[in-house]
Amino acid sequence: MPTVTYVDFQGQSTELDLAEGMTIMQGAVMNGVEGIEGECSGSCACATCHCYVDDAWLAKLPEMSENEEEMLEDTASERKTNSRLSCQIKATATMNGIVIHMPEEQE
Numbered sequence: 001m002p003t004v005t006y007v008d009f010q011g012q013s014t015e016l017d018l019a020e021g022m023t024i025m026q027g028a029v030m031n032g033v034e035g036i037e038g039e040c041s042g043s044c045a046c047a048t049c050h051c052y053v054d055d056a057w058l059a060k061l062p063e064m065s066e067n068e069e070e071m072l073e074d075t076a077s078e079r080k081t082n083s084r085l086s087c088q089i090k091a092t093a094t095m096n097g098i099v100i101h102m103p104e105e106q107e
């Protein structure tokens with residue numbers, strides 16, 4: 001089970017063990033971690049699951065789709081070079097220890 005650390009905008013962190021295949025967004029929403037909303041339930045259609053992936057992990061993630069790339073143009077908080085949509089990142093064993101930072105706002 002990959003361990004994911006979610007760090008909210010105030011710097012408080014929450015560590016969760018996610019089942020493989022579960023997305024980073026699902027892990028947050030199902031466990032009541034605030035800062036990731038996931039309004040479209042993972043359809044890559046809302047951008048309320050925007051997150052910043054810790055730089056050390058960025059290169060280990062699958063490339064983003066064209067659709068994710070487009071949705072990231074419409075985030076409530078600033079888009080950065082490490083911005084991703086957390087509903088498009090599935091937890092895998094190689095991701096064990098990943099750190100996800102939440103933006104200031106999602107809407």
Ligand code: FES
Binds near residue numbers: 038043045087
């Ligand atoms: S949950 Fe809507 S884009 Fe990720």
